[in-house]
Amino acid sequence: GAVVSQHPSRVICKSGTSVKIECRSLDFQATTMFWYRQFPKQSLMLMATSNEGSKATYEQGVEKDKFLINHASLTLSTLTVTSAHPEDSSFYICSARDPAGGLTDTQYFGPGTRLTVL
């Protein structure tokens, strides 16, 4: 299957700082990428849909000014957690849609980024 990478895999930051997470599709071009968040012992929660060259679409309840998403190229999307606080500590996972399958396109996930805010 297609490969999606994330960087960094782990980050620890102080409260009030901003953190940027990168998501890259390594062997395909992804016009659409997605960002999820997962708290311990819970399922993945979709935060936003990122489309190359346009503004991201956020799910209800997700603050767009706090979670800035940029999808500047067909292989890179970034999520910036601004003014992070301890309650933002979570596992952030991106996915990229491989359009090769047409109507049955498949999403492939990155390995995740563990964010800890002190």
Added chain:
Amino acid sequence: DAKTTQPPSMDCAEGRAANLPCNHSTISGNEYVYWYRQIHSQGPQYIIHGLKNNETNEMASLIITEDRKSSTLILPHATLRDTAVYYCIVRKAGNTGKLIFGQGTTLQVKP
């Protein structure tokens, strides 16, 4: 997107087939059934997907009932490395469909 119902947990003996059920009684005609799994502290891994025909790949088989209201993921010879949370997701075809994760089934493969 249609909701799915899965048992919260299942056990399976190593080397035996693992059959994971999923109910999606409100599925629409243009919605596909996708299966992913998540091993602890990793991103989800794509397993298989289908519309109405049974599907098989190197990882698993997907059996969809004729009325499409339920499906079963089959891991033919489970190993300890198959221990994971398995998610059954119904998603609309095309670029408007989103993967919305439920609680999934925690499969424990035991020696």
